[in-house]
Amino acid sequence: MTETPAETPADSHSTHGYIHRKDDYLKRLSRIEGQARGLQRMVSDEKYCIDILTQVSAMTKALESVALGLLEEHLAHCVVEAARSGGPEADIKVKEASDAIARLVRS
Amino acid sequence: MTETPAETPADSHSTHGYIHRKDDYLKRLSRIEGQARGLQRMVSDEKYCIDILTQVSAMTKALESVALGLLEEHLAHCVVEAARSGGPEADIKVKEASDAIARLVRS
Amino acid sequence: MTETPAETPADSHSTHGYIHRKDDYLKRLSRIEGQARGLQRMVSDEKYCIDILTQVSAMTKALESVALGLLEEHLAHCVVEAARSGGPEADIKVKEASDAIARLVRS
């Protein structure tokens, strides 16, 4: 993962679904960053493997929940708007969302 | 998730399976922490939802891979040693590992 | 799971997204039914646990792929149509689809 992926044409959109809850997402992601630091501390302190695994599962669930929130807002805003404005844009958005869902389900 | 869970009796073990690859795990977890920071930057910069989701999937896969590594080393060391030393300890270890696997599969 | 769930209001829809590929889905589901029978044969013949697990993973992947296909067609048809016809229906459809996605990601 490169942390700052190249601009995509879609970046030209004026607003994305999640923007109105930006602060909430930032807070959750910052908590997830803290979990990653907590895991490093546990490995450093040679904690018991099973306890580390429990925290990894908690962190995975937190990430998953961020993804599901972003996805719902993406469907509710970007996909619905593309459908309303008509044209081939809706098909592109649906394909793109479906690919993202497949990556989530398989990860 | 509390970042520093209470000591478990298992913490009294002299060594855990992953210890001989501690540096590798610390490096991978620090990269995962960087991914969490990258995601905050993307949300802050109001990047496109689908691009954020792609990075979330990459981060989830990285975490999953850390978990599978820790688990394999746990089986190879803690579980195998408990089996060898006989007694009820092996049953406890197997139950504990199975519960951790169930959490991973379901998360 | 009851095999024939009660009618939902949504059943009143004249067509669903997957209908035009009905035969393809029936074929895939019949193959999955065959996999379930194959697994019973393996257990009956006391095959090796790991070989059974390999087949369970293959079957899970086949099911997942059916789900992702149904979902994509649902977004492309039912959700897009609801968005186009305006009104609160689109919100209901997005919520419903998001809940289904969450169940898939968590299962």
Next chain:
Amino acid sequence: MTETPAETPADSHSTHGYIHRKDDYLKRLSRIEGQARGLQRMVSDEKYCIDILTQVSAMTKALESVALGLLEEHLAHCVVEAARSGGPEADIKVKEASDAIARLVRS
């Protein structure tokens, strides 16, 4: 998936962990086969996509639960016995179980 995979050397084992609960597994797999038939009926009757997806998730969870059960018994019997009898067999069993776990987590 071929329904009757070739014999593996491991098939020469006299007993596998799940054997003492063979009937329970056969019953669960037969119920899963019924779920696959129920899904075909739903598609045939053109039921609502979201209701079909709900049943797919239920079936996936049932399969997952069979897999976790088989795995736990495999660890408790085959892996623990291999560890006890010493030699390189334990390493092979741990590697094999870890690969099966990875397939489950990623499917």
